[in-house]
Amino acid sequence: MMWGAYSHLVSLVFLLFSALGFILFSLVSMSLSSSYVIEWELFSLNSSSVVVTLIYDWVSFLFLGVVLFISSTVMYYSGDYMSGDKSYSRFMYLVFGFVLSMGALIISPNLISILLGWDGLGLISYVLVIYYQNEKSANAGMLTVLSNRIGDVGILLSISLFFMLGGWNFIFYESYLSGNFLLLKILVCVAAMTKSAQIPFSAWLPAAMAAPIPVSALVHSSTLVTAGVYILIRFSGALSGSCVQSVLLIVSCLTMFMAGLGANFEFDLKKIIALSTLSQLGVMVSILSLGFADLAFFHLLTHALFKALLFMCAGMVIHSVKECQDICNMGSLVTCMPLTSVCMNLANLALCGMPFLAGFYSKDLILEVAFMSEVNIFSFFLYVLSTGLTVCYTFRLIYYSMSSLSNMSSVMIVSENHSKMLKGMMTLSVGAVTSGCVLAWVVFPEFYMICLSVPLKILALLVSSLGALLGYIVNMVGSSTSLKTVKFYSYTMFVSSMWFMPILSTFSAPRWSLSSAESFFKIGDKGWSEYFGGEGGFGEVMKGSIYLQLSQDNMIMVYMKGFFIWIIVVFFIFI
Numbered sequence: 001m002m003w004g005a006y007s008h009l010v011s012l013v014f015l016l017f018s019a020l021g022f023i024l025f026s027l028v029s030m031s032l033s034s035s036y037v038i039e040w041e042l043f044s045l046n047s048s049s050v051v052v053t054l055i056y057d058w059v060s061f062l063f064l065g066v067v068l069f070i071s072s073t074v075m076y077y078s079g080d081y082m083s084g085d086k087s088y089s090r091f092m093y094l095v096f097g098f099v100l101s102m103g104a105l106i107i108s109p110n111l112i113s114i115l116l117g118w119d120g121l122g123l124i125s126y127v128l129v130i131y132y133q134n135e136k137s138a139n140a141g142m143l144t145v146l147s148n149r150i151g152d153v154g155i156l157l158s159i160s161l162f163f164m165l166g167g168w169n170f171i172f173y174e175s176y177l178s179g180n181f182l183l184l185k186i187l188v189c190v191a192a193m194t195k196s197a198q199i200p201f202s203a204w205l206p207a208a209m210a211a212p213i214p215v216s217a218l219v220h221s222s223t224l225v226t227a228g229v230y231i232l233i234r235f236s237g238a239l240s241g242s243c244v245q246s247v248l249l250i251v252s253c254l255t256m257f258m259a260g261l262g263a264n265f266e267f268d269l270k271k272i273i274a275l276s277t278l279s280q281l282g283v284m285v286s287i288l289s290l291g292f293a294d295l296a297f298f299h300l301l302t303h304a305l306f307k308a309l310l311f312m313c314a315g316m317v318i319h320s321v322k323e324c325q326d327i328c329n330m331g332s333l334v335t336c337m338p339l340t341s342v343c344m345n346l347a348n349l350a351l352c353g354m355p356f357l358a359g360f361y362s363k364d365l366i367l368e369v370a371f372m373s374e375v376n377i378f379s380f381f382l383y384v385l386s387t388g389l390t391v392c393y394t395f396r397l398i399y400y401s402m403s404s405l406s407n408m409s410s411v412m413i414v415s416e417n418h419s420k421m422l423k424g425m426m427t428l429s430v431g432a433v434t435s436g437c438v439l440a441w442v443v444f445p446e447f448y449m450i451c452l453s454v455p456l457k458i459l460a461l462l463v464s465s466l467g468a469l470l471g472y473i474v475n476m477v478g479s480s481t482s483l484k485t486v487k488f489y490s491y492t493m494f495v496s497s498m499w500f501m502p503i504l505s506t507f508s509a510p511r512w513s514l515s516s517a518e519s520f521f522k523i524g525d526k527g528w529s530e531y532f533g534g535e536g537g538f539g540e541v542m543k544g545s546i547y548l549q550l551s552q553d554n555m556i557m558v559y560m561k562g563f564f565i566w567i568i569v570v571f572f573i574f575i
Contacts, residue, residue, distance in 0.1 A: 007075075007079070007088075007089065007092045008075055008076045008077075008078060008079025008080075008092070008420065009076070009079070011071075011072060011075035011076065011092065011096065012072050012073075012075065012076040014072075015068045015069075015071050015072035015075065015099070016068075016069065016072040018068050019064075019065045019066070019067075019068035019069035019072060020065070020069075021065075022061045022062070022064045022065035022068065023061070023062065023065035023066075023069075025056070025061045026058045026061035026062040026065060026442075027058075027442070029056070029057055029058040029061055030058040030442070034057075035055065035056060035057030035058070036055070036056040036057075037053060037054070037055050037056075037109070038053070038054045038056075039051045039052070039053045039054075040052045040053075049167065050112055050168075051110065051112070051113075051167075051168075051169075052110065052112070052113040053108065053109055053110035053113055053169055054107045054108065054113070055107055055108070055109040055171065056107065059233075059297065060106050060107050062301070062442070062443075063106055063230065063297075063300070063301065064103055064106050064107065066222060066301050066304055066305070067099065067102055067103065067106070067222045067223065067304070068099070068103075069431075070217075070218065070221055070222050070304060070305065070308045070428070071095075071099045071218060071222075073308070073312075073424040073427050073428055074095070074214050074217050074218055074308065074312070074424065075092065075095060075096070075214070076420055076423070076424050077214060077217075077312055077315075077420060077421050077424035077425070078091070078092065078095065078212075078214040079420050080418045080419070080420035080421045081212070081213060081214055081315055081319060081418075081421060082212065082214065087131075091131065091212070094124055094127055094128055094131075095128070095214065095215065095218065097120070097124050098120075098121065098124045098125070098128065098215075098218065098223060099218070099223070100120070101116075101117045101120030101121045101124060102117060102121060102222075102223040102224075102227070103117070104116045104117030104120065105117025105118055105120075105121065105227055105230070106230065109169055109170060109171040109234065110168050110169050110170070111155065111158055111159045111162055111168040111170060112159065112168045114155070114231075115155065115159075117227075118151075118152065118155060118227070119152065121195075121223065121224050121227060122145060122148045122149070122152065123145075125144060125145075125148070125208070125211075125219060125224050126141050126144060126145040128211045128212070128215045128219075129141040129144050129207075129208050129210055129211045129215075130210075131211060131212055131215070132210065132211075132212070136210055137210040137211075139207075139506075140204075140207040140208060140209075140210040141210070143203060143204050143207050143502075143506060144204045144207060144208050147194055147197075147201050147203070147204040148194055148195065148204070150190070150191075150194045150201065151190065151191035151192070151193075151194030151195050151201075151228070152191070154187040154188065154190045154191035154194070155187075155188075155191050157187050158184055158187045158188055158191070161181065161183065161184045161187070162184070170234070170235065170238070171234065173238070174235075174237035174238045177237075177238035182242070182243075182244070185235075185238065185239055185242055185244045186244060188231065188232075188235055189232070189239075189244050189247075189248060191228070191231065192228035192229070192231045192232045192235075192285075193228060193251070193285075194228065195224065195225065195227045195228030195231070196225055196226070196227070196228030196229050196281045196284075196285060197225060197255075197278055197281060198228075198251050198252060198255045198281070198282065198285060199251050199254050199255045199258065199501070200501065200504070202255060202258070202259070202278060202498060202501050203498065203501045203502040203504075203506070205220070205225065205274055205277065205278050206271045206274045206275060206278075206498070206502075207502070208220075208274070209268075209270040209271055209274050213270075213311060213312070213314065213315030213318065213319075214312075214315070216270065216273075216274070216311050216315075217307075217308045217311035217312050217315070218308070220273070220274060220277040220307060220311060221277075221303070221304045221305075221307040221308035221311065222304035222308065225277060225281055226281075226300055226304065228281075229281065229284045229285060229288070229296060229300055230300070232248075232285065232288050232293075232296075233288065233293045233296055233297050233300075236288060236291070236293035239289075240291055245289045245290070245291070246289075248285060248286075248288070248289035249286055249289040249290065249375070249379055250378070250379065251285075252281075252282045252283075252284075252285035252286035252289060253282065253286050253378075253379045253382035253383065253386070254282075254382065255278060255279075255281070255282035255285070256278070256279040256280070256281075256282025256283055256286065256382070256386040257282075257382045257385055257386045257389070258278075258498060258499055258501075259275045259276070259278035259279035259282065259498075260275070260276075260279045260385075260386045260389030260390050260392075260393065261389055261495050262275050262495060262496055262497075262498045262499075263275035263276055263279070263389070263393040264389060264392055264393045264396060264471070264495075265495055265496035266393075266496060267326050267327055267328055267400075268325050268326065268327075269314050269317065269318065269325045269326075269327050269330075269397075269401070270311075270314060270318075270325055272327070272393060272397055273307075273310055273311060273314055275393075275498075276307075276310075276351060276390065276393070276394075277307060279386060279389075279390055280299070280303050280307070280351075282386070283299060283363065283366060283386075284296045284299050284300055284303075286370070286379070286383070287299070287366045287369065287370060290369075290370060290373050290375065291373075292366075292369055294443060294444070295362070295365060295366050295369060297443065298361075298362045298365075298439060298440070298443050298444070299362035299363065299366055301362075301435065301439055301443075302350075302358040302359060302361065302362045302435055302436050302439060303359070303362070305358055305428060305431035305432055305435045306346070306347045306350035306351060306357075306358050306359060306428075306431070306432040306435075307347070307351070308428055309343060309346070309347040309425060309428040309429060309431070309432050310344065310347035310348065310351065312343075312421070312424060312425050312428065313340055313343050313344035313347060313425060314344075315421070316337070316340045316416060316418065316421050316422075316425065317330070317333060317337065317340060317344075317401065319418070319421075320336075320337060320340075320414050320415060320416060321408060321414055327397065327400040327401050328400060328407060329407050329408060330400060330401045330402075330404075330406075330407060330408065331400065331401070331402075331403075331404040331405050331406040331407045331408065332402070332403070332404070332405060332406035333401055333402045333414070334402045334403060336414040336415065336416075337414065337415070337416045339416060339422060339425075339426075340416050340422075340425070341402050342429075343425045343426065343428075343429045344401075344402075345398065345402075346429050346432050346433060347429075347432055348394045348397065348398060349394075350432045350433075350436075351390065351394055352390060352391045352394050352464060352468075353387075353391075353460070353464065356436075356437070357432065357433060357436065358431065358432050358433065358434070358435045358436035359436065360436060361436030361437060361439070361440045362436060362439075362440075364460060365448060365450075367383065367387065367460045368448075368450045368452060368456075368457075368460075369448060369450070370383055371383075371452060371456050371459070372450065372451065372452060384459065384460075384463055385463075387460055387463050387464060387467070388463040388464065388466055388467035388470075389467060390467070391463075391464045391465075391467030391468045391471065392467035392468070392470050392471035393471060394468075394471065395467070395468045395471035395472040396471040396472070396475050398472070399471070399472050399475050400475065
């Protein structure tokens with residue numbers, strides 16, 4: 001009972017102090033240029049030792065500190081958001097287990113021990129997605145867990161291929177793997193793409209929005225979706241110079257473009273933010289495929305802080321407007337919820353890369369480094385368009401939810417009288433403002449030398465400004481021109497449905513197997529199998545039983561006829 005009442009406070013204190021400790025250890029490890037590896041040998045098989053390995057370096061310490069810091073604020077936030085839920089204690093235990101699974105994945109450089117965190121994330125995420133027990137949640141949970149099982153198969157096959165190297169500690173084989181084992185690299189990349197929802201595995205990420213808001217704040221900021229990017233960061237040395245990098249670049253650029261385009265046609269508040277997460281994951285994977293793993297890790301940390309804040313602000317808005325998620329039914333929230341609007345605008349502007357906020361230091365540096373790299377023209381245009389689309393859907397969200405005329409019910413009372421939720425949001429607001437600058441000093445002791453022409457230097461600023469104007473002004477006049485979109489219905493459906501990816505991932509994937517099973521059921525189970533099996537055999541037995549029954553009903557007549565026939569036979573024999 002005491003845990004149920006004070007679980008959010010206990011989680012806040014324990015996780016926050018743990019986060020501060022890990023961040024301090026990261027600074028010490030970085031200053032000493034040291035890392036520690038701990039191994040427990042379980043057994044030896046054919047000269048290969050099966051061991052549980054833990055690595056403690058500045059990367060794992062820093063990422064673990066950020067994850068625990070976000071988790072502490074989210075669990076404190078949950079104390080208010082989930083306070084009326086009858087399964088509140090179970091929810092807190094599940095979230096805590098989710099965080100522990102992510103921690104186990106972060107500190108595991110071994111493919112055997114990494115399964116503990118990898119499968120833990122997949123299992124607990126499924127349980128949390130179906131937390132609200134209805135048909136929509138069940139479908140979303142099934143799509144999530146089956147999509148992630150593809151990545152699990154990739155990890156298991158990678159373990160079997162690593163068996164040829166005599167061990168599973170992939171950090172020890174980076175230099176050897178850089179020129180060999182193409183199949184192993186493909187399997188690891190497929191596993192990472194499923195967890196980070198890259199094309200063609202993107203459909204599960206918006207569907208996972210069926211989970212409660214605190215879960216979304218964790219899943220889409222620093223835990224489940226970042227697990228794939230983190231694995232690629234650890235494998236970055238092995239992937240360098242491989243053709244897999246070129247495929248990853250195209251796939252990730254298409255993913256961020258598809259997500260940015262879809263978010264501009266979406267009206268569900270949670271799905272807009274989920275698609276923005278998908279777009280930023282594409283940014284991380286794309287810069288990582290260009291060989292800049294440190295920039296991907298930098299953006300991973302800054303994005304985790306302001307995206308968790310954005311989800312928490314969305315949860316406050318949805319909680320206050322009576323669980324409505326349609327941004328068309330909001331408006332003028334800045335007058336009703338000023339503090340929430342400030343925090344939400346901070347997160348939105350950090351997402352756009354507003355100068356001197358967290359996203360600016362990582363995203364602007366990624367764009368400039370990408371423009372300096374030997375990137376093809378297709379990827380270059382996708383980078384530019386995705387940057388403009390990100391600002392476009394962000395300002396569209398600001399217009400519909402905050403600055404437009406109120407579309408809420410006249411009897412609805414909207415307020416932000418939730419102290420725990422506000423405190424959690426304000427704590428993360430500090431990170432959304434200052435984390436970019438602080439982490440830039442920590443992660444990059446030596447800064448990147450950027451040398452670009454003036455047009456390329458101001459290109460990101462121009463595209464962002466154009467996206468902001470389109471996102472705000474076009475939606476201001478959109479109500480008078482909404483009927484014209486009927487002419488482009490097919491195009492709108494294609495774009496807003498993530499290029500039909502949810503349909504391809506659900507209805508189309510099992511179409512052949514289901515049609516084959518239906519034909520086999522008609523021909524086999526209900527056809528020849530039934531004729532020669534159950535129903536047919538039953539019919540033959542019934543026919544035989546009819547003859548037997550006739551013989552039994554006329555038993556005396558049969559006996560008399562048999563006796564008469566027997567006398568005639570004997571008579572003819574002896575005569």
